[in-house]
Amino acid sequence: MAFEEVKVRRYDGNMDRAGVELLERRCEVGPSQHVFLFTDTMGDPISRIRNTPLYIMLVAELNHELIGAIQGSIKMVTLKDLVKVGYILGLRVAPPHRRKGIGSTLVGRLEEWFIGNQVDYAYMATEKDNNPSVNLFVHKLDYVKFRTPAILVHPVKSRPLKMPSKIEVIKISEENAEYLYRRFMGSTDFFPADIDKVLRNKLSLGTWVACNRGDRGRFGQNGNLPTNWAMVSVWNSGGLFKLRIGKAPVSCLLYSKVSKAVDKFAFACFNMPVLLRDLFEPFGFYFLYGVHQEGPGSGRMVRALCKYVHNMARVGGSDCKMVVTEVGSYDERVRPHIPHWRVLSCQEDLWCIKPMKSGSVNELTRIPQTKPLFVDPREV
Numbered sequence: 550m551a552f553e554e555v556k557v558r559r560y561d562g563n564m565d566r567a568g569v570e571l572l573e574r575r576c577e578v579g580p581s582q583h584v585f586l587f588t589d590t591m592g593d594p595i596s597r598i599r600n601t602p603l604y605i606m607l608v609a610e611l612n613h614e615l616i617g618a619i620q621g622s623i624k625m626v627t628l629k630d631l632v633k634v635g636y637i638l639g640l641r642v643a644p645p646h647r648r649k650g651i652g653s654t655l656v657g658r659l660e661e662w663f664i665g666n667q668v669d670y671a672y673m674a675t676e677k678d679n680n681p682s683v684n685l686f687v688h689k690l691d692y693v694k695f696r697t698p699a700i701l702v703h704p705v706k707s708r709p710l711k712m713p714s715k716i717e718v719i720k721i722s723e724e725n726a727e728y729l730y731r732r733f734m735g736s737t738d739f740f741p742a743d744i745d746k747v748l749r750n751k752l753s754l755g756t757w758v759a760c761n762r763g764d765r766g767r768f769g770q771n772g773n774l775p776t777n778w779a780m781v782s783v784w785n786s787g788g789l790f791k792l793r794i795g796k797a798p799v800s801c802l803l804y805s806k807v808s809k810a811v812d813k814f815a816f817a818c819f820n821m822p823v824l825l826r827d828l829f830e831p832f833g834f835y836f837l838y839g840v841h842q843e844g845p846g847s848g849r850m851v852r853a854l855c856k857y858v859h860n861m862a863r864v865g866g867s868d869c870k871m872v873v874t875e876v877g878s879y880d881e882r883v884r885p886h887i888p889h890w891r892v893l894s895c896q897e898d899l900w901c902i903k904p905m906k907s908g909s910v911n912e913l914t915r916i917p918q919t920k921p922l923f924v925d926p927r928e929v
Contacts, residue, residue, distance in 0.1 A: 787833015
């Protein structure tokens with residue numbers, strides 16, 4: 550049979566859908582010492598980028614078989630100034646075809662698309678200990694390590710969490726949420742210029758603020774705010790795709806068995822999470838974005854908001870098993886107040902960046918790690 554070269558082209562939903570879903574199942578996501586996750590896109594392989602302003606998916610084909618894929622999106626964000634950035638995600642290469650330059654080819658073609666759309670910087674995210682990904686992007690493709698945010702994961706428990714009696718949680722309008730975000734987070738790295746579209750997206754369940762009970766009446770009046778307050782928005786990621794654990798450490802498997810036993814005998818006093826019992830079936834999750842706090846006592850407000858969203862997740866759908874957020878890894882102001890399980894969280898995700906125009910990223914890499922980071926829920 551004659552040799553055929555790898556062909557890279559745009560994804561065609563009519564003829565590529567089944568092939569991409571098969572490729573996704575063949576590629577396990579996650580470093581070997583952690584839980585492996587499979588992504589179920591529910592019949593829509595581009596679901597993770599569909600809500601961004603401009604997006605593309607490329608596939609690599611060999612002998613009429615899809616052996617690789619990559620996705621990219623473009624938007625305007627704050628990064629010292631207002632710039633256009635391209636985000637790289639979903640790079641997949643079938644195991645038998647790895648280490649043959651296919652990943653590099655896919656990234657290169659995506660970068661060409663970025664340049665054609667006047668993108669200033671391309672960036673990507675991976676696990677810090679994902680050596681193949683780091684070697685490809687940093688050592689071969691000249692991306693620079695930029696930020697190391699933390700992905701914090703909290704399981705949804707079978708019982709509601711007790712809310713503090715002295716703190717009130719209030720849902721605010723999209724208009725008020727946009728005003729507060731632009732006022733307090735407009736200069737945050739990667740703050741999206743189209744935050745209004747994010748807030749109005751059907752997957753954004755709303756924005757909530759927390760303050761001391763009694764401060765509600767003057768919240769936002771004449772531009773004034775309480776001394777201590779916090780806010781968060783919630784995105785229903787399970788409305789786009791589901792996750793499922795494919796492999797797990799022995800400790801997780803044992804915990805799953807214990808959890809089943811506890812549930813069987815109704816030992817409610819243990820308040821065991823349903824997570825490890827159910828995560829081997831497809832599940833959804835809520836993503837917290839725009840977590841912000843003001844005032845010396847506002848950490849309590851952040852914790853109250855996290856509890857509130859947890860209780861929302863309990864009743865928001867039977868398949869919502871996690872509440873997830875991502876914050877700057879050294880943002881010690883907000884991070885300590887967000888409940889999470891270390892065994893399920895990633896304490897140091899890795900973001901890498903590369904200029905698409907002439908210039909250098911040296912100045913960007915000197916930005917203090919303590920500066921807050923806005924993680925767009927459309928790119929989770």
